[in-house]
Amino acid sequence: MISMLIFALMDLSPGDAAERLAGESATPAQIEAVRAELGLDGSLPTRYLDWVGGVLRGDFGTSLGTNQQVTDMLVTRLPVTLSLLAVSMVVAIGVGLLAGLLAALNPGRWPDRLVTLLSSVLLAAPPFWIGLLLVLVFALNMGVLPAVGYVRFSEDPGEWLRHLLLPAIAMAGIPAAEMARQLRGSLLDVMATDYMLATRAKGLGAFSVIGKHGLRNASIPVVTVLGVRISQAVGSTVVVEQVFNIHGIGSLAVRSVLQGDIPVLLGITLLTTVMVVVVNLLVDLSYPILSPKMRAAA
Incomplete structure (x- = not known):
């Protein structure tokens, strides 16, 4: 369809x-x-x-602009975009989990208010704007990270990560902020339930209560939001790759639009659609693993 x-x-x-x-x-x-x-x-x-x-048959046709096989172009560019998405999601999950836990463990205090403020700012800031600020601070002023380009993992893993850090952080801002807000709200709701109060009354430590019982039961809305944000991040690569001059699927899409290269655009659109469908399928499959109630029902 x-x-x-x-x-x-x-x-x-x-x-x-x-x-x-x-x-x-x-x-x-x-x-x-x-x-x-x-x-x-x-x-x-x-x-x-x-x-x-x-x-x-694996044949997406021939590019009207370069006369190359579209399949070959996608195979060449896809690892670049997948690398960017992977690093950005690792950053988003790490920052989102830590910020959400910090806010949930300190409701109404300054850590909670700080996380709420920063998440609101990040949700309002587009990735390309964050990317430009990161380039200005860390690449031009401090000179600690490269501003543009991409190095393959097989050539130099260290340089691969250095070149992906700034664009990954730019893309991770909105998912991290959304995860933090969702985790805070969901974890506070879970911590107020009777069974969580009972586990604390038994004398279990905070790490056991939150790590073993709280996070798993609070993770369903967080995983749902993460799946949506990953799907949106696929579209964000179009802008972020342009800002950092990364030759992935996103920059190829922009070039194809400007050239009117219909076969390439068809291949990119279908490929990104499959990626979004796979992400949503994985999110659905994770629910029974995370929720004992869903697993019992299944």
């Missing part, structure tokens, strides 16, 4: 790829020849079935 919608929307996009590739001085006959060569002269259902048939 999504692939049909994507293909139909791309077909309705303004501009004619055949005219653009044929050149401004091309005659109508030459334009028609280019259109026939690209397979754009067929009906919409025919072109869709041809495209889907190629996708099922």
Whole structure:
């Protein structure tokens, strides 16, 4: 269903790829020849079935701008974007968990108010703005981290991490803030339940009460929010990769839009859709693992 919608929307996009590739001085006959060569002269259902048939064989078509195989372009760029997403989510989960725990353990006190204030600021700040501030402070003024570029993990793991830290932190701001707020509220609700009061009355330590019982029962809304934020982070890579000059799926999408490269855009859109579906599936599968009630019901 999504692939049909994507293909139909791309077909309705303004501009004619055949005219653009044929050149401004091309005659109508030459334009028609280019259109026939690209397979754009067929009906919409025919072109869709041809495209889907190629996708099922692992062939996303040929780029109109570079004449490269779209599959090869995606395979080259995907590890870069996945690396950025992975590091940003590790940062978001680490910061979000620590901030949420700090706020939940100190309700109404200055740590709680500080976490609430900072999370509100981060939720209002777009990733590209945070990225520009990070570049200004840590790359230009302090010179401790690189401002642009990407190094493959296989070449130098240390440089790989150094080049990803700033863009990952820029992308992690909103997920971390949302996680902190959700964890604080959910953990406070769980800590007020009768069974949690009973565990504390038995003399169990704070680490056991919170770590073994509190976090697992408070994690369902947090994991749900994390799944949504990961899906949104896939879209954030389009802007963040431009800011830090990282050649991943996001920067490829921007270039394809500017060039009107429909086959590449179709491949990127379908690929990111699959990524979002997989993330949501993993979130759903994690519920019985985290919640004893759901596991018992299953």
